[in-house]
Amino acid sequence: xxxxxxxxxxxxxxxxxxxxxxxxxxxxxxxxxxxxxxxxxxxxxxxxxxxxxxxxxxxxxxxxxxxxxxxxxxxxxxxxxxxxxxxxxxxxxxxxxxxxxxxxxxxxxxxxxxxxxxxxxxxxxxxxxxxxxxxxxxxxxxxxxxxxxxxxxxxxxxxxxxxxxxxxxxxxxxxxxxxxxxxxxxxxxxxxxxxxxxxxxxxxxxxxxxxxxxxxxxxxxxxxxxxxxxxxxxxxxxxxxxxxxxxxxxxxxxxxxxxxxxxxxxxxxxxxxxxxxxx
Amino acid sequence: xxxxxxxxxxxxxxxxxxxxxxxxxxxxxxxxxxxxxxxxxxxxxxxxxxxxxxxxxxxxxxxxxxxxxxxxxxxxxxxxxxxxxxxxxxxxxxxxxxxxxxxxxxxxxxxxxxxxxxxxxxxxxxxxxxxxxxxxxxxxxxxxxxxxxxxxxxxxxxxxxxxxxxxxxxxxxxxxxxxxxxxxxxxxxxxxxxxxxxxxxxxxxxxxxxxxxxxxxxxxxxxxxxxxxxxxxxxxxxxxxxxxxxxxxxxxxxxxxxxxxxxxxxxxxxxxxxxxxxxxxxxxxxxxxxxxxxxxxxxxxxxxxxxxxxxxxxxxxxxxxxxxxxxxxxxxxxxxxxxxxxxxxxxxxxxxxxxxxxxxxxxx
Ligand SMILES: Nc1ncnc2c1ncn2[C@@H]1O[C@H](COP(=O)(O)OP(=O)(O)O)[C@@H](O)[C@H]1O
Ligand SMILES: [Mg+2]
Numbered sequence: 039x040x041x042x043x044x045x046x047x048x049x050x051x052x053x054x055x056x057x058x059x060x061x062x063x064x065x066x067x068x069x070x071x072x073x074x075x076x077x078x079x080x081x082x083x084x085x086x087x088x089x090x091x092x093x094x095x096x097x098x099x100x101x102x103x104x105x106x107x108x109x110x111x112x113x114x115x116x117x118x119x120x121x122x123x124x125x126x127x128x129x130x131x132x133x134x135x136x137x138x139x140x141x142x143x144x145x146x147x148x149x150x151x152x153x154x155x156x157x158x159x160x161x162x163x164x165x166x167x168x169x170x171x172x173x174x175x176x177x178x179x180x181x182x183x184x185x186x187x188x189x190x191x192x193x194x195x196x197x198x199x200x201x202x203x204x205x206x207x208x209x210x211x212x213x214x215x216x217x218x219x220x221x222x223x224x225x226x227x228x229x230x231x232x233x234x235x236x237x238x239x240x241x242x243x244x245x246x247x248x249x250x251x252x253x254x255x256x257x258x259x260x261x262x263x264x265x266x267x268x269x270x271x272x273x274x275x276x277x278x279x280x281x282x283x284x285x286x287x288x289x290x291x292x293x294x295x296x297x298x299x300x301x302x303x304x305x306x307x308x309x310x311x312x313x314x315x316x317x
Numbered sequence: 318x319x320x321x322x323x324x325x326x327x328x329x330x331x332x333x334x335x336x337x338x339x340x341x342x343x344x345x346x347x348x349x350x351x352x353x354x355x356x357x358x359x360x361x362x363x364x365x366x367x368x369x370x371x372x373x374x375x376x377x378x379x380x381x382x383x384x385x386x387x388x389x390x391x392x393x394x395x396x397x398x399x400x401x402x403x404x405x406x407x408x409x410x411x412x413x414x415x416x417x418x419x420x421x422x423x424x425x426x427x428x429x430x431x432x433x434x435x436x437x438x439x440x441x442x443x444x445x446x447x448x449x450x451x452x453x454x455x456x457x458x459x460x461x462x463x464x465x466x467x468x469x470x471x472x473x474x475x476x477x478x479x480x481x482x483x484x485x486x487x488x489x490x491x492x493x494x495x496x497x498x499x500x501x502x503x504x505x506x507x508x509x510x511x512x513x514x515x516x517x518x519x520x521x522x523x524x525x526x527x528x529x530x531x532x533x534x535x536x537x538x539x540x541x542x543x544x545x546x547x548x549x550x551x552x553x554x555x556x557x558x559x560x561x562x563x564x565x566x567x568x569x570x571x572x573x574x575x576x577x578x579x580x581x582x583x584x585x586x587x588x589x590x591x592x593x594x595x596x597x598x599x600x601x602x603x604x605x606x607x608x609x610x611x612x613x614x615x616x617x618x619x620x621x622x623x624x625x626x627x628x629x630x631x632x633x634x635x636x637x638x639x640x641x642x643x644x645x646x647x648x649x650x651x652x653x654x655x656x657x658x659x660x661x662x663x664x665x666x667x668x669x670x671x672x673x674x675x676x677x678x679x680x681x
Contacts, residue, residue, distance in 0.1 A: 208410035214397040215375050215404040216424035217474065226423075230414045311414055 070283035081284035091285075098265040099292060101179060101254075102247035105186040109243045110236065112187070113194030117235075118228075120195070121202035134192050146185050146256040153181055153257075181257035182264070186247050193246065194239040201235025202228075231311065237304040241297050248293045265289050326389070328353040328510050329374070329478055334383035336369050343369040345534035346383070351478070356504055356511045360521040360558070361531030367514045368407070370531075371480045374512065375404045387477065398427075403471030407482040409463055411455040417442070417466050418451035424474040441473045444503060461492045468503070478510045485520065497524055518558045522546060530554045546608075550594070552679055555606040562607045564644045565681070568597050576678065580605060582643030585620040589673050597680055604679045611675035612649035614638060614667050621670040622647070629660045636660045642669065 070081050085091045120130045137145060152158045153175040160172035175181060205228065213223035229236075254264040263271075265285060272282035327350035336344040344366040351357050359367045372378045374385060376397030385393045392400055403424075412420050421438045425431060442448060445465040455463060464484060471479055481500075485493045501524055504511045515521055521528050522542045529539045530553070538545060538554045549555035555563060569586060570577040576591035587605075597603050613619075624640035624647055631653065638661065640647045649669060653660065661667055 206408070206410065208406050208408060209412060211375075211377055211397065212404070212406060212410040212412070212470075213423070213427065214377075215400075215402065216470065217398050217428035218423070219398050219427075222427050226427075227412060 066283045067287050069280050070287050081280055085284055094265055097262060098248055101182055102244050104183050105247040106240055106244045108187045109191050109194040113191055114198055117195045117198035117202055120199055134195050142189055142252050146253045149185050149257055176257050177259045182254045185253040185257040186250055189253055190243045190246055193242045197239035197242060198235040201232050205231050234304050234308045237300050241300050245293055245297060248289060327351055328388060330386040332384045334380045336373060337381050342534050347536050349529055349539055353510055354508050356526045358513045358521040358525035358528045359531055360515055360528050363516055365531045366534040367531060368482055371482050371514060374480055375402055376400050401477045403476035403479040405467050405471050405481040405484045409467040411466055413455060417453050420466055421469045421473050437473055441469045445469045460488055481513045483514050548677055549606060552604055555679060560609055560648055562647050564605050566603050566605050568599050568601050571599055583620050583622050587620045589676055592678055595678060602681045604681050606677045606679055607671050609648040609650040611671050613670045614649050614651050616668055619670040621668045624667055624669045626661045626663050626665045628663055631660060
């Protein structure tokens with residue numbers, strides 16, 4: 039069998055998958071735009087004229103941004119520690135991806151046990167008399183962000199780790215032997231070289247956070263849902279497909295508006311770095 | 318250049334430094350004094366602890382015991398960025414995201430010495446022969462040029478001491494010879510103290526003021542290049558630095574400063590001045606080292622050994638014989654004049670002899 043044929047055979051399944059995906063996407067956008075065969079923006083007008091939907095969109099983007107920020111804050115040092123770990127790195131890697139073996143519902147529900155009004159923290163606090171009434175640790179943005187960071191952190195760590203592993207330790211040592219203090223070495227050597235991984239991590243976490251359904255459903259407040267959860271409910275409870283499709287399209291466009299520039303930046307950086315020669 | 322006169326205050330003192338990594342000893346009780354402006358080479362086989370010693374000097378490892386003093390000040394625990402020591406890495410470690418100019422300027426910026434930065438960077442680039450390469454990326458230049466960038470990068474801050482970890486080992490022979498000469502020139506012009514690491518004895522001999530020969534974490538001998546070659550003090554040094562013939566001997570008499578030896582296979586006893594540190598007494602076994610170029614092939618009155626030619630290789634001015642003898646296999650490199658006919662053929666029996674002055678006694 040000729041090589042090209044073999045390759046195209048191998049590509050067939052992924053091609054099929056892509057075709058179905060693209061078809062779905064087109065149908066989705068189409069169903070939100072075309073009403074009775076004509077182009078119609080009713081659904082979008084309906085969405086943007088309702089202040090609660092606009093607020094929901096804002097909250098979704100804000101929570102996604104916060105989640106990304108905290109994942110980066112925790113993920114970078116963790117990835118650095120793992121990349122420079124002299125012992126058995128595989129054990130650390132296993133610990134990082136271990137949560138993926140547990141269903142996201144279970145993981146999010148775990149937080150209810152810890153953060154809930156009668157959960158672990160409030161139990162201890164009220165029992166010891168530190169507080170009189172349970173603190174509101176969940177059913178609000180705090181709970182959602184905490185839960186999302188927990189779920190999405192491994193993606194950030196893996197994305198950054200994969201780049202840090204390519205950066206030889208001697209580059210940091212070179213910086214130090216040239217008088218670069220740790221902060222200077224980080225800013226001028228490590229961070230620029232790790233940037234492609236950081237941007238990949240930001241993209242992944244931000245996208246997944248904007249589309250999150252389960253975590254906001256379990257840990258979020260009743261009144262202030264996120265867009266993903268709302269879409270889920272429009273479909274599953276109200277069967278309002280066109281409206282769900284319009285919401286999904288809005289979500290897609292706003293997410294892309296953030297992610298595309300980041301992707302372009304990452305491309306540019308990677309090209310520049312690989313141009314710089316062997317690391 | 319002054320080498321080891323006692324009035325010179327050493328710029329760097331390595332004082333009984335030991336480094337072990339979870340039980341395995343990489344550097345074992347090393348003591349060395351380096352004088353300002355000197356070109357010192359650490360020479361030894363791979364794995365003998367050269368890089369570990371350099372890394373302790375640079376500040377990337379802390380000694381398990383012992384001290385490192387710079388101009389009399391203990392800096393064993395000082396972080397790398399607070400030492401005035403440059404390091405050229407074995408893998409160069411150029412910053413891939415910076416161009417040649419920014420790589421070289423890195424140290425000045427990190428130390429906030431940006432006054433006159435541009436002219437300093439250009440001066441050092443021209444010192445290493447890289448004018449016009451400022452804007453090149455490090456991936457767009459040749460191996461030898463990358464080597465020069467690494468050198469320029471650590472020279473620009475004028476460190477007190479520059480450490481170089483096998484900087485030439487990845488280059489081909491021709492480029493290597495060329496850079497050896499240039500490194501020497503740069504060292505002379507800048508006056509910076511160099512500590513150079515290599516496992517190549519020829520490189521060490523041709524470049525160094527002094528050589529520290531290392532084996533298994535220890536310094537076996539620290540002496541000038543000439544001394545190291547002509548008066549090896551241990552068997553290892555004799556064999557590692559240059560080629561040599563090692564013969565087994567027995568001390569038959571010791572009187573005054575002289576020692577008389579009886580050497581296996583040699584027909585007469587030899588009497589020669591004993592090295593000061595020879596502790597062997599009458600009846601003890603010692604080794605003697607004779608370089609191949611000091612071996613004479615042919616009739617002689619000196620103490621001599623009978624050998625059989627195994628093979629010979631003719632290289633214009635000299636012939637090198639491999640021989641078999643009662644004292645084991647021998648090498649002899651003799652001058653060869655035109656009109657001398659042909660070298661001795663394999664199977665030929667010859668007499669091997671040597672001037673007493675070229676014999677080195679080594680404790681067994
Ligand atoms: N970080 C380390 N951990 C454990 N062993 C090490 C480490 N660095 C060096 N060694 C060991 O120390 C010895 C000397 O190594 P090194 O200094 O690199 O030798 P050289 O540079 O002379 O080839 C080797 O046996 C090496 O395995
Ligand atoms: Mg080494």
